[in-house]
Amino acid sequence: MKVLVPVKRVIDYNVKVRVKADGSGVDLANVKMSMNPFDEIAVEEAIRLKEAGKADEVIAVSIGVKQSQETLRTALAMGADRAILVIAADDVHTDIEPLSVAKILAKIVEEEQPGVVLCGKQAIDNDMNATGQMLSALLGWSQGTFASEVDIDGDTAKVTREVDGGLQTLSVKMPAIITVDLRLNEPRYASLPNIMKAKKKPLDEKTAADYGVDVTPRLEIVKTVEPAERAAGIIVGSVDELVEKLKEAGAV
Amino acid sequence: MYDNAMPSIYFSDEHVAFRQTVRAFIQKEVTPNIQDWEDAGRLPRSLYKKAAEIGLIGVIYPEELGGSAGDLFMHVVATEEISRAGSGGVSASLGSHTIGLPPLVKHGSDHLRQTYAVPVIAGEKIAALAVTEPGGGSDVAALKTRAVRDGGHFVVNGEKTFITSGMQADVITVAVRTDPGARGSGGISFLAVAGDTPGLERTELTKMGWWASDTAHLSFNDCRVPVDNLIGVEGGGFQAAMLNFNNERLSMAAQAYTMADVCYREALAWAQERQAFGKPLAQQQVIRHKLVDMAAQIDVARTLTYDIVWRYMNQMDPLQIHVARTSMAKVTATNALKFCADEAVQILGGMGFMRGTASERIYREVKVMTIGGGTDEVLKNLAASQLGI
Ligand SMILES: Cc1cc2nc3c(=O)[nH]c(=O)nc-3n(C[C@H](O)[C@H](O)[C@H](O)COP(=O)(O)OP(=O)(O)OC[C@H]3O[C@@H](n4cnc5c(N)ncnc54)[C@H](O)[C@@H]3O)c2cc1C
Ligand SMILES: Cc1cc2nc3c(=O)[nH]c(=O)nc-3n(C[C@H](O)[C@H](O)[C@H](O)COP(=O)(O)OP(=O)(O)OC[C@H]3O[C@@H](n4cnc5c(N)ncnc54)[C@H](O)[C@@H]3O)c2cc1C
Numbered sequence: 285m286k287v288l289v290p291v292k293r294v295i296d297y298n299v300k301v302r303v304k305a306d307g308s309g310v311d312l313a314n315v316k317m318s319m320n321p322f323d324e325i326a327v328e329e330a331i332r333l334k335e336a337g338k339a340d341e342v343i344a345v346s347i348g349v350k351q352s353q354e355t356l357r358t359a360l361a362m363g364a365d366r367a368i369l370v371i372a373a374d375d376v377h378t379d380i381e382p383l384s385v386a387k388i389l390a391k392i393v394e395e396e397q398p399g400v401v402l403c404g405k406q407a408i409d410n411d412m413n414a415t416g417q418m419l420s421a422l423l424g425w426s427q428g429t430f431a432s433e434v435d436i437d438g439d440t441a442k443v444t445r446e447v448d449g450g451l452q453t454l455s456v457k458m459p460a461i462i463t464v465d466l467r468l469n470e471p472r473y474a475s476l477p478n479i480m481k482a483k484k485k486p487l488d489e490k491t492a493a494d495y496g497v498d499v500t501p502r503l504e505i506v507k508t509v510e511p512a513e514r515a516a517g518i519i520v521g522s523v524d525e526l527v528e529k530l531k532e533a534g535a536v
Numbered sequence: 537m538y539d540n541a542m543p544s545i546y547f548s549d550e551h552v553a554f555r556q557t558v559r560a561f562i563q564k565e566v567t568p569n570i571q572d573w574e575d576a577g578r579l580p581r582s583l584y585k586k587a588a589e590i591g592l593i594g595v596i597y598p599e600e601l602g603g604s605a606g607d608l609f610m611h612v613v614a615t616e617e618i619s620r621a622g623s624g625g626v627s628a629s630l631g632s633h634t635i636g637l638p639p640l641v642k643h644g645s646d647h648l649r650q651t652y653a654v655p656v657i658a659g660e661k662i663a664a665l666a667v668t669e670p671g672g673g674s675d676v677a678a679l680k681t682r683a684v685r686d687g688g689h690f691v692v693n694g695e696k697t698f699i700t701s702g703m704q705a706d707v708i709t710v711a712v713r714t715d716p717g718a719r720g721s722g723g724i725s726f727l728a729v730a731g732d733t734p735g736l737e738r739t740e741l742t743k744m745g746w747w748a749s750d751t752a753h754l755s756f757n758d759c760r761v762p763v764d765n766l767i768g769v770e771g772g773g774f775q776a777a778m779l780n781f782n783n784e785r786l787s788m789a790a791q792a793y794t795m796a797d798v799c800y801r802e803a804l805a806w807a808q809e810r811q812a813f814g815k816p817l818a819q820q821q822v823i824r825h826k827l828v829d830m831a832a833q834i835d836v837a838r839t840l841t842y843d844i845v846w847r848y849m850n851q852m853d854p855l856q857i858h859v860a861r862t863s864m865a866k867v868t869a870t871n872a873l874k875f876c877a878d879e880a881v882q883i884l885g886g887m888g889f890m891r892g893t894a895s896e897r898i899y900r901e902v903k904v905m906t907i908g909g910g911t912d913e914v915l916k917n918l919a920a921s922q923l924g925i
Contacts, residue, residue, distance in 0.1 A: 296541075316541040318556070354549060361553060473557045476591025476604040479550050 285399035287330040287339045289364065290389055291323040291346050293355040294409040304377075307507050310409075312376045319355045322404025324362070326464045328471040329434060330402050331363040338436055339399070341365050345392055347385050349373050353487065360482035361474035367485070368392060372492040372499045379410060384492070384499040386418035391495040393423060398459065400441070405430050405463040416463035426456040430465040537797065537831055540613075546842050551613050554591075554606075558617035561590055570623045574747040574897075577740070578704060579629050581662070588659025592618075593633060597641055601649055602657040608786075608845045615787050619794035622894035624901035625748030627791050629662075632701035632749075635784050636663035636709045639726050639776045643768030648728055652707040664705035666696035666754060667777060673698070674914045676711070676777055677721040681756060683712035690714070690727060690766070692735075692759040698908075702752025703740050706731040710756075711777055714770050724773035728765040735759040745901035782859055784909045785866040786841065792869035792905050793837040799873075799880035799895045800830045806884050817883065826879045833872035840865050860922035863915035870905045870912070877902050 295301060295310065296318040302311045319327075333339040344359035346352035347370040356367035370388055372380050393401065406413035420427035428434075428443030432451065435442040439458045444451050446465055456462075474482075492499045520526045530536045540547055540555060547555075565586055573579055587593055595614045597603025604610070611634075619627050633656050640663075641653050655661040672678050681694025692712060699708070708729045715723030729736065735757040743751060768776060804827055807818035817823045844861045847853055853861075880895035881888030888895050906912050 314542070316539070354553075357549060358553060358556075473561055473590045474553060475557065475589060476554050476595060476606060476610070477599075479553045479557070479591075480604055480606075483550065 285333075285339045286341045286343060286396055287333055288389075288393060288396060288398040288401045289323070289326050289330045289342060289344050289359065290385070290401070290403050290415070291327065291344050291355050291359050292320040292404070292407045292409075293317050293346060293348055293352040294320045294407050297321060297408060303508050303510050307509065309377055309379075309505060309508050317351070317354070319358050320404050320407045320409075322406060322408070322464060322466070323359075324404075324471040325466070325468050326402040326404050327359050327362050327364060328469045329464060331472075332469065333400075333436065334363070343368065343396060343398070345370065345389065347372050347380055347388055347492070349376050349378070351376065356487055357479075357482050358474055360485045360487070361479045362472060363478065365485065367487040368490060369487060370490045370492060370495070379501075380492075380499050381501055381503055382412045382414035382418055383502070384497055385415050386422055387497045388492060388495050388499075389415070389419050390422040391497065393419075400436065400459060401425075401461045402434075403461065403463045405465050416461050420461040423461070426458075426460045427462070428454050428456045428460060429463045431462050432465050432467045434462055434464075434468065537800070537834065540616075546609055546846060547613070551609055554610060555613045555617055557590055558592060558614060559620065561587075561592070562617055562621050566618075566621045566623075566626060570621060570626065570748060574623065574625065577742075577747060578750040579626065579748060581704070583630065584662060585659040587630060588657065592630075593659055594657040597637070597653065597657055601641065601653050608849055611787070612790050612841070612845060615790040616794045619791045620798060622795060622798040622898060623748050624791070624795065624898070624904065625746040628746050629701045629704075629749035631787065632665070632705070633657075633663040634787055635665040635780060636701075636705070636707070638783065639665075639709055639767050639780055640707075640728055643726075643772070643776060644728065645764065647764055648767065652728055656707065661706035662701050662704045664699055664701040664708045665780070666699045666702070666708050667711045668696060668698050670695050670697050670753075674911055677724070677774065679711055679713060679724065681710065681712045682716060683714045683725065683727060683761070684716070685714075685763070686760075688763050689760040690763060692727065692729065692756040692761055694756050696754040696756075698741065699752045699754055700746075700749055702754055703738055703750035708754070709767065711773055714766075714773075718771070721774035723771055724777070725770050726767040726773045726776060727761050728767055729756075729759065729761050730765075733759045733761060744903060745897065746904055781910060782862050785862050785915070786845065788905060788909045789837065789841045789862075789865040789869035792866070792873040793834050793841065795898050795901070795905075796830070796834045796837070796869070796873040796876035799876040799898055800827070800834060802893060802895050803827065803830070803876075803880035803883040806887070810885075823883060826883060830872075830876045830879055833875055837865065837869035837872045840868055856922040856924075860919040863910070863919040863922070866910065867906075867912050867915050867919075870902070873898070873905055874902050 296316040299316050304311045330342040342364040344356050344364040344367045346356050403416040430445045431443045432446045433444035441456050444453045591604050594603030595606045596611050599605050656663045683690035683692045710727050710729050714725040736759050737755040739753040741751045807823050810817045877899040881899050
């Protein structure tokens with residue numbers, strides 16, 4: 285079985301985000317970028333499937349600017365076998381929308397015929413939480429979203445999902461799209477020997493046009509603003525005073 | 537200050553990727569445990585194993601020994617990111633292989649490399665280097681520890697002191713005098729001595745800083761070391777020791793300016809947060825100037841170090857120039873550390889004197905950096921002679 289893992293290049297979660305002066309988005313020029321953390325979890329899960337003998341090839345895909353190559357190299361250094369880079373934009377500020385990404389992925393799925401697609405549940409840059417679901421609809425495949433546990437057994441997969449109020453376990457038919465949540469696993473570090481080896485692993489370069497997908501945005505960003513500054517707090521002397529203040533503020 | 541998060545003339549994509557790995561590793565596996573290790577006076581063996589798994593021990597060693605054959609900039613990346621933890625003891629003991637192992641890897645027999653280098657690179661054994669003696673550290677040529685040939689063994693007698701990782705080490709690269717007749721730099725050899733050799737006694741030393749690193753006084757009492765454990769040619773030890781020192785000094789420069797940067801960042805964050813006389817400290821001109829002076833000294837030391845590494849890798853200079861500049865870089869970087877640790881504690885005020893801040897710890901670690909691996913005075917003497925002054 286092949287496992288396909290889409291990985292997105294996003295602003296590193298340690299970077300203090302700055303909004304561009306014209307409000308059109310977040311400034312990404314000369315900012316540290318990394319693999320979307322949920323995608324790292326998906327890559328890790330795919331590698332574990334391979335290590336467990338349930339998968340024989342892990343293919344990482346990234347759709348975006350040319351620099352997404354670095355993100356793919358990270359996936360290769362973690363243990364993916366090969367990578368496909370789909371160049372769909374020149375400007376690092378261009379975000380490819382979930383539907384376009386899902387359409388391109390659907391074409392790649394047709395070509396590669398993986399048994400499962402493991403996606404992050406969402407990307408931390410714009411929190412769309414849509415690509416996996418759209419891909420499932422386009423392919424007519426089953427989906428298990430927000431997975432905190434995945435157990436693939438032949439033509440079914442048991443997917444445990446974190447839902448309000450607890451855990452829900454689904455049995456989904458394979459092939460399937462599984463989107464992964466934070467607690468599924470702890471991704472491994474890309475070790476130095478594997479970083480060196482990743483240089484030599486195959487990385488195919490394609491464009492969105494190769495798949496006949498029009499990536500023109502359909503959504504318009506109206507405004508991007510910094511979060512409101514937090515007002516200074518006060519130190520209260522006792523629990524009674526705290527309750528008093530909360531009452532004053534109408535919070536209790 | 538700029539972070540090396542993106543490729544540059546010095547750092548390739550692979551350097552950047554490894555930096556990211558080591559930074560995440562240190563944040564998760566080291567930073568939360570530093571205080572425990574400082575209290576314990578040593579690092580747990582499990583840390584070496586974990587570090588080896590991400591390739592952090594084998595950075596520069598050959599692939600056939602389990603290393604990654606990384607270049608000198610890869611070593612700089614590893615050194616900087618370990619030092620970012622802000623504990624010199626962690627850097628010293630986790631890095632004691634960087635002084636103990638290279639002579640063995642470079643000049644040792646296949647047998648020695650398999651027996652000692654492979655398990656150290658795999659994080660299963662700990663390596664140390666023992667050159668300094670109670671009678672003198674700077675004057676290496678005056679060392680007195682004797683190794684006398686007796687059949688298939690050398691019989692070693694003498695004392696070594698201030699040895700980093702000396703309590704835990706499983707293999708110690710020891711500088712000995714194999715030719716009692718030779719004076720000075722002649723007749724000095726390196727032996728690989730197993731930690732469990734009968735007659736080797738270790739005494740733990742307590743110290744001003746580097747608490748997470750175990751430091752030992754070693755006594756060799758009729759220690760029988762197989763002749764096969766001779767590293768390289770008999771009598772070639774002095775030259776090997778000098779080249780080894782040079783790389784140690786580059787590492788120490790990188791360690792020093794990175795620790796200086798830790799102080800700078802802590803002081804800056806504090807100065808921006810701390811209110812005094814109606815505004816943040818960082819708005820007081822005198823504090824602003826201190827912070828700029830700190831940043832400038834760090835930048836100078838770091839840029840100098842990168843340039844030395846780059847010119848060395850591109851074989852731009854005769855060895856003397858490289859050695860002189862390396863000595864100057866270590867002095868420059870440790871001066872930056874001295875200055876930044878002092879100013880950071882000052883900016884932190886009373887808090888800087890309290891246990892729990894990185895600056896307090898680093899302040900106690902300044903002196904070992906200006907003494908270990910060659911004192912300021914000795915390095916300036918060396919630079920002067922190499923420059924033909
Ligand atoms: C924490 C710690 C860890 C260490 N780890 C190791 C280790 O792992 N392995 C190891 O072999 N050693 C180790 N050392 C020893 C270190 O390398 C020596 O301390 C250092 O080389 C200085 O030698 P010394 O202490 O004998 O001082 P000395 O050589 O006695 O020097 C004392 C003072 O005299 C000055 N001086 C000496 N000669 C001259 C001169 N010609 N001109 C002007 N001034 C001079 C020096 O600069 C210094 O200020 C460690 C030291 C410390 C503190
Ligand atoms: C071991 C110890 C024992 C102590 N014992 C006592 C005690 O018994 N009783 C007691 O009351 N206090 C005690 N103190 C507190 C001591 O008096 C204060 O630490 C000291 O006054 C500095 O105050 P601070 O620590 O709040 O630093 P801050 O006032 O926050 O100063 C931090 C830094 O900012 C600088 N700074 C502040 N304002 C300005 C400005 N306007 N312009 C330029 N720079 C400025 C300072 O010089 C300093 O470098 C003790 C402190 C220590 C470390």
